[in-house]
Amino acid sequence: MNYRILTSAARPLALGGLALAALTFPALAQETAEAAPEFATAADTAFIFNTLLFLIGGFLVMWMAAGFAMLEAGMVRTKNVSMQLLKNVVLYAIAGIMYWLIGYGLMYVDVSGYIGSFTSYSWPAAGTANEGDYSVASDWFFQMVFVAxxxxxxxxxxxxxxxxxxxxxxxxxxxxxxxxxAGSWKWGGGWLDAMGFQDFAGSTLVHSVGGWAALAGAILLGARNGKFNSDGKVNPIPGSNMALATLGTFILWLGWFGFNGASQLAMGSNSDVSDISRIFANTNLAAAGGVVAALILTQILYKKVDITFVLNGALAGLVSITAEPLTPSPLMAIIIGAIGGIIVVFAVPMLDKLKIDDVVGAIPVHLIAGIWGTLAVPLTNSDASFGVQFIGIVAYAVFTLVASLIVWAILKATIGLRVSAEDEMNGLDLAEVGVEAYPEFIAVHGR
Structure with missing residues (x-):
């Protein structure tokens, strides 16, 4: 208040107001102090930040579901786009329900060494406090999106x-x-964890497990019609939309920061946040290394750059660093990712020679690069050994491949796996979904 500009008549009122304020201020201050909440303890602060890490990491990994959908929609032919989109939406929903119904219990509850408990999962009621170091529901959510x-x-x-x-x-x-x-063996505190097997965010537990399951299905399902000739010649089948495939790759790249970064599992201390930052940086550098390696190698081998190899090079770099994104130096992160990119360029034609039809290149990216990333852990992490890492890789390979082959074989013998030759020619959008992704395009250009 500028006292000088007040009129002489107003000055007594102003002085009275100031006096009243002086008298009442101590009482108001006391009431405010009594109403103010207690300051959060260090444990409360750690709980909040740990929970935020799980939630933010979880929705970033959930966003990877969109990345897979876009990548696959771009890599398949126009007549199969709706089918791929549908599968990715539904599999995410099934993963959530099954992991709540039984999966989380098998992975984390009362793990006896090889398996957990057959029980559905539940979290505390609304308003519950003192849940521990983080919200129980946030942990379930973060673990669930990995399953998808x-x-x-x-x-x-x-x-x-x-x-x-x-x-x-x-x-x-x-x-x-x-x-x-399979996850209970390491992350649930099972027998591989007791041996000292190291897999920080899932190069083997997530990516190679998915890759072995995919390989088993590809073997029993067979290749697409027209992919391989009887004389051994391979006929390339281009995807429909490289713009979608590129968008999907960038979405996956973004989601991987949640995948690897939140696998630190704590954000309540200075050192935790510093480690998360290092994980982010190494994750990004490994993807960049995969891109550049695939770019240069395809130019050398094929005289032209193949964008599908470059996109998968980025993903292979990400998979490779996932087993240990914290301990490598920046240069080592680039090298680990670059080797992943090189693996893709050589593994894709190798699968073709074996007449294994992998439409999007998931087996080279997730299975083979996942094996490489897991084997590379002892190069930078002194707590890991090559022998134990190899045992873990073989254990996951045998279990997942055998279990998947059994399930696929039962499905093949009962309800069948493959659509008819006519339906395959017409496209699964028409045969299985009933809604075509590009009806006007197909009407003009045919199938």
């Missing part, structure tokens, strides 16, 4: 010739039983 990632890997490999319902039936088994049992 494993199922998405299978979807891309088997595209363009598998029936909808057998695929979804396999997803039920994968997300409810196969993945959780």
């Amino acid at each position: 990632t494993a199922a998405s890997i299978v979807s891309g490999t088997l595209a363009e010739r598998i029936k909808l319902w057998p695929f979804l039936a396999f997803v039920v088994v994968l997300t409810g039983f196969i993945y959780p049992i």
Whole structure:
């Protein structure tokens, strides 16, 4: 208040107001102090930030479901786009329900070494406090979105010739039983964890498990019609939309910061936040290394750059660093990712020679690069050994491949896996979904 501009008549009123304020201020201050909440303790602060890490990381990994959908929609032919989109939406929903119904219990509850408890999951009632170091529901959410990632890997490999319902039936088994049992061996404190097996965010537990399940399905399902000639010649089948595939890759790249970063599992201290930052940086550098390696190598081998190899090079770099994104130096992160990109360029034609039809290249990216990333952990992490890492890789390979082959074989013998030759020619959008993604385009250009 500027006292000088007040009129002489107003000055007594102003002085009286100031006096009243002086008399009442101590009482108001006391009431405010009594009403103010207590300051949060260090434990409360850690709880809040740990929970936020799970929630933010969880919705970033959930966003990867959109990335897989866009990537697959771009990599398949126009006549199969709706089918791929449908599978990715439904598999995410199934993963959530199955992981709540039985998966989380098998993976984390009373793990005896090889398997947990057959129980549905529940979290505390609304208004519950003192849940521990983080919200229980946030932990479940973060773990659940990883399950959907494993199922998405299978979807891309088997595209363009598998029936909808057998695929979804396999997803039920994968997300409810196969993945959780395998996950309990390390993340649930099972026998591999006791041995010292290291897999920070899931190069093997998530990506190779999904890759082995996809490989089993591809073997029993067979290749797309027209992919391989009887003389051994490979006929490339281009995807429909590289713009969608590129968008999907960038979405996956973004989601991977939640995938790897939130696997720190704590954000309540200075050192935790510093480690998360290092994980982000190394994750990004590994993806960049995969891109550049695939770019240069395809130019050398094929005289032209293949964008599908470059996109998968980025993803292979991300998968490779996932087993240990914290301890590598920046240069080592680039090298680990670059080797992942090189793996993709050589593994895709290798699968073609074996007549294994992988539509989106998921087996090279997730399975083979996942194995490489897991083997690379001891290069930078002194707590890991090559022997134990190898044992873990073999254990996951045998369990997942055998279990998946059994499930796929049962489905093939009962309801069948593959659509008819006519339906495959017409496209699964028409045969299995009934809604075509590009009806005007197909009407003009045909199938």
